[in-house]
Structures are given as structure tokens and as C-alpha cells.
Amino acid sequence: MACVLLLSRPLPFSHRLTRTSVCLLSLLLSYLCYCALFPVETIMRKTGDPTPSCQLFLADGAKRRLQKSIPCALPPPDARPSGAEAPRAKRADRRPPSTLRAVGNDAPGPPAGNAKFGSKKLPNAIIVGVKKGGTRAVLEFIRIHPDVRAAGTETHFFDRNYDRGLEWYRGLMPRTLESQITMEKTPSYFVTRETPHRISAMSQNTKLIVVVRDPVTRAISDYTQTLSKTPDLPSFQELAFRNQCLGLVDTSWNAIRIGLYALHLENWLRYFPLAQIHFVSGERLITDPAGELARVQDFLGLKRIVTDKHFYFNRTKGFPCLKKPESSGSPRCLGKSKGRTHVQIDRDAIEQLRDFYRPYNVKFYEMVGHDFKWE
Secondary structure, three states, X not given: OXXXXXXXXXXXXXXXXXXXXXXXXXXXXXXXXXXXXXXXXXXXXXXXXXXXXXXXXXXXXXXXXXXXXXXXXXXXXXXXXXXXXXXXXXXXXXXXXXXOOOOOOOOOOXXXXXXXXXXXXXXXXXXXXXXXXXXXXXXXXXXXXXOEEEOOOOOOOOOOOHHHOHHHHHHXXXXXXXXXXXXEEOHHHHHOOOHHHHXXXXXXXXXXXXXXXXXXXXXXXXXXXXXXXXXXXXXXXXHHEEEOOOOEEOXXXXXXXXXXXXXXXXHHOOOOOHHHEEEEEHHHHHHOHHXXXXXXXXXXXOOOOOOHHHEEEEOOOOEEEEOOOOXXXXXXXXXOOOOOOOOOOOXXXXXXXXXXXXXXXXXXXHHHOOOOOOO
């Protein structure tokens, strides 16, 4: 600039060419001084663009364009890699644009959960018993409800797999939304002494469902199922009685022991209030499935969506089945093992068992405040 001022004085025509040359020389010197002061990379942004692209001008004149879809953020000149870090930085710069990420407060973070598909949660409600009472039917019927998701198989976590830990148990659960209930069913829980304490340790707010049935009929059904898998099994009477002539029942046989509902319930009431346990009648589940499911839905705090329109009675199986949904070509019935014909048991043996169970049944009715009329 000083050069331009000095040479701006009027000069004779003969000196004008020289003045022009000197001005050009001064401009060249100014450019060289500028390059000496700013030899490193320069960031240029397009103004007015809400998502500006970035151009990196290197000392050798090469330029690279970073991602256009995100704001550019580069380290200050004093943060440039040096020494052994420089080759690493160059290699990283060769990555495809799709792998580069902007750094800064406005950089996108990880997805905020799985709002669309939900997450795996520990169960809010568990069908804890009893075996051959109708637990599978209750689970299949209640899972029609859009706000219920259930594990498909019996997990046996609280009686056989407890040492695997709660995270293993959680992994067996289906994904559920915040508005949905997670359920599972394992009938052996009701008669396993450690289970109430373990479920309570997981959550004292867990809702419990127990499907009960006439203990004599239940024992015969239990024996029928075992016999189908073990044909050489001793007779029902041999297993049920220590001495049938004296009417001494063998309570060590699991099929008999399960039906002592009052004794098992006493253990559960040490950890859960009665209001947190719902009892389903296995008999009414056959004759009035919609009515029983209505009470289950009320207990779980659900809207009554599963109604009598979902059921029809299958006379062949002697059991209610689900009517076919619009998206399916056939109705849904429980498996072949459900509703099978029971083994014929001597009438005297049945009466002896009824006499044995009577005081336990009466006590159970008193404990739950309901008469199931098993006499």
C-alpha cells in the first residue's frame, strides 16, 4: 500500500511504465507475505447454507470435501497430529465419506431406545400354577389381548435356573412397549418352596395368577400325562396310596402333593398379599372361558378386549378353542396333550381321595374367600 501511495504522484509519461511495473511487483510481494503468514489449511464455508459443506485446502493445493449432510468441525491448528500420529490421521482421512462423523455438540447421538419395537423387561405378571390346572389355556387366551406379550415356553427360572441371573431371565422375555404387560408361565413355581421369596426379591409388585382345579381330577390328569410318556408306570392306586385299605394317601407323590393348595398358599402369603394373587377356576375356564378371562383382565388392569366372541367349544376335545382370526385360515386349539381322555380310576379310590382332600379344600376356600365347589 505504501508503494502505491509513493508511486501515485504525477510522473512524466516516460516513467508511467516503470510505475506500473513497480505496482505489480508490490502486489506480488504482498501475496508472498500473505502466503508466508498463512501456510496451513483454511476452512471455507458457504454462507446462508444451514448445513454447510466443508472444503479442506492443504498446503499442496489439494482439497477434499467432507460430508455435506452434517456441520463441519475441525481441530484448531495447534491440535493437528504430529509425529507418529500424522500417518494415522492421513489413513483415517482416506475413509469413505459415509464413515466420517462430525464432532461437536450438534452431532447426532445413538438412537433413543427402541420406541417402535419396545424392549425386553422382567415380567409384570406370572402364571405360577398349577400343573394340569389349565395354565396353558389361560396364557394362550390372555395373549390375544394387544397389551399382553408373553414368553412362549416355560422358563423355569425361579425353580431350576435361578443361578443364571435376572439378565438371563430378561433375555427370555419378548419385547414390549411401555403400555404392554410382560408375562410368563411356569406351573411348578406354585409348589416350589423357594420361588415366592425369589419372585419377591425381583419385584414385590409382581402380579401372580394361579389356575386351580379339583385336586382329585387334577391328580388323575397328571397321572394320565405321565403314563402317556412312561407306559410301564405303576397303577394310579399304587402311587396314590401307601395303604389303600386303610385310606393312607402317599403325599410324597408329586401328583398328590400339588393338590394341597392351602399348604402351598401359606408359603406365598409370607411374601405377597392375597390381593396380589388371582385364582382362576380350571372348571369355569372350560364352561365359561370369557367370564374367567374377564376377571383376569380386570386383575391385570386391562381393558376387557378378550370376550365370548373369541371362543367356541370344541366338542371333540371337550375344551374351548379360539375362533380363527381374520388373518388365519383355521381356528386355534391347544395341543393334542390338552383335553385328552383320562385313565379310568376305581370309584372307591376317587372317594378316598376326596375324603383326604376335603379339609385342605375347605381351608383353601377360607383363605381365598371363594368356594370352588369341588365336593
